[in-house]
Amino acid sequence: MSKPEHPAPDTGSAAVRLAAEVEILRRQVEELVPLVGRVDELGDVVAHVSQTLAAVAARRRPAPAPSWLAAPAEQVAARGLLDELAVWLREIFLRYPDGATALPDCWLWHPDVVEELLWLMHAWLAAYQGADASVAAASDWHDRQRPGVVNRLRKAAGSCSPEAHQTRPGWSAPTGGPVPVPGLDAVEAITAWWAQHRDRMPPEPVAAQPSNGFGGVLG
Incomplete structure (x- = not known):
């Protein structure tokens, strides 16, 4: 009794199917390329917003007032x-x-x-x-x-x-x-x-000089 012969593989059909799958993959990749750019843009936006918020927070910090009592000894x-x-x-x-x-x-x-x-x-x-x-x-x-x-x-x-x-x-x-x-x-x-010399007595005020009544100083 002879063995049944297997049909030869249809290489043409397989090639067609493979080409179709490659084409599908190519289209999917092309669809992803704009998304990559959008992700990069989104990253730039997030970085800009973070910098803006940091600048706003810095501006909102109350500026300290200078102190005469603690003024530098200069x-x-x-x-x-x-x-x-x-x-x-x-x-x-x-x-x-x-x-x-x-x-x-x-x-x-x-x-x-x-x-x-x-x-x-x-x-x-x-x-x-x-x-x-x-x-x-x-x-x-x-x-x-x-x-x-x-x-x-x-x-x-x-x-x-x-x-x-x-x-x-x-x-x-x-x-x-x-x-x-x-x-x-x-x-x-x-x-x-x-x-x-703030730890010492302050200088005495200079006495006001008497006026002659005409805008000048007597003396």
Whole structure:
């Protein structure tokens, strides 16, 4: 009895099927290529968002206010703090009548008063010009921070009487200009003392020279 013969494999059909499978795979790969690009784009977007959030978080960190009580023992740095403060006092703080009356002529001789004014200045800068400046921050400065400092200045160093207040140079000027910052002739002596010898007695204020009534000084 003879063995059954197996039919020869149809190589043509197999080749066709293989070619079809290759074509399917090629199309699938082509469909994946744009996805790879999208994944790369998505990675760039995530990195950009992360950097943006980090920058926003850095801006939202509250900036520290300088301290007069802990100012560096360096005269130029101390003078810089007082120069900036004097400009702000003239342009902002002394435009409020209660601020003008609460600031005594001897304010430079009261380190606690300088400290209060420095942080109040930086609170104003943060409320009006900082990265997180807002109406709410400005409202808090007006309603709580500034009145609190004014009240403490009155308790710590006293305030001017109405009679003394009316005799301030330029106070009754019709132009409505800023009130002069008192005691600025002592800035040099105060900064030298505070920067180098704050553990000693402060320098004595120089007595005001009498006026001849015509804008000059007697003597």
